[in-house]
Amino acid sequence: MASKQEVRQYLAYWFQLGKKVVFVNGAATLQPKEVIQGNRYSQEFEDAWQRIISPDAGDCYLEGTEETIGELLTNAWDMSSCARCTMPVIIRNIGMPALSCPCNDLKNWPNEELPPPRSPVSSQEQLKNIRDRLVDNLAPSSSN
Numbered sequence: 001m002a003s004k005q006e007v008r009q010y011l012a013y014w015f016q017l018g019k020k021v022v023f024v025n026g027a028a029t030l031q032p033k034e035v036i037q038g039n040r041y042s043q044e045f046e047d048a049w050q051r052i053i054s055p056d057a058g059d060c061y062l063e064g065t066e067e068t069i070g071e072l073l074t075n076a077w078d079m080s081s082c083a084r085c086t087m088p089v090i091i092r093n094i095g096m097p098a099l100s101c102p103c104n105d106l107k108n109w110p111n112e113e114l115p116p117p118r119s120p121v122s123s124q125e126q127l128k129n130i131r132d133r134l135v136d137n138l139a140p141s142s143s144n
Contacts, residue, residue, distance in 0.1 A: 002090065006079045007072050008049055009119055010088045011062065012041060014102055016117035017087075017109065020063045021052055029063070039122040064102040065090070085110035087117070 002010075011021065012035050020031040030051065032044040041049075052060055052069055059068045071077065072090055082089045082101040087110075089101045103109050 002072050002077045002079050004053070004073060006088075007069065010072075010079060010090070011049070011052070011069075012036075012045060012119065013088055013117040014062055015045065015048075017103075017106060019102055019106075021048070021060050021069070022063055023060045024058060030060075036118070036120050038120070039124075040120045062102055064105050 015032055015035045018031070020029040022029050030048050032042065032048045034042040035045045036042060051057060053073075057069075059070065061068045067077070067090060076093050077090050078093055079088050080091045081087070082103055084101060085103045087101065087103055
């Protein structure tokens with residue numbers, strides 16, 4: 001089953017590549033311009049996520065897919081990586097898989113010359129991990 005966090009990250013990655021969430025059979029779309037802000041998701045993305053999972057949102061889906069966000073949050077779906085571009089894609093647990101990856105209609109993707117979409121990173125946490133590894137490597141070995 002795809003967790004809410006996995007679906008949220010799935011949308012964040014695809015938003016970074018310019019995909020939109022479609023509401024009401026194409027009558028409205030949503031795409032936050034800024035997805036990551038520092039070491040967290042932007043407020044614009046968080047507001048979009050709340051709108052998407054709201055019961056008032058109705059059937060909405062990621063542009064280029066047919067499965068609704070509500071369907072993705074059921075136990076019929078899991079997340080995996082696209083064999084072509086390594087972006088997160090949905091796979092059905094039971095029955096026929098999704099017809100294609102959302103990358104199918106993106107021109108010039110995958111593009112190894114661009115940084116791939118990512119999740120927020122805490123610089124302080126990363127620096128702490130590096131410091132801890134260095135300290136561990138400098139500590140005298142107790143096996144002597």
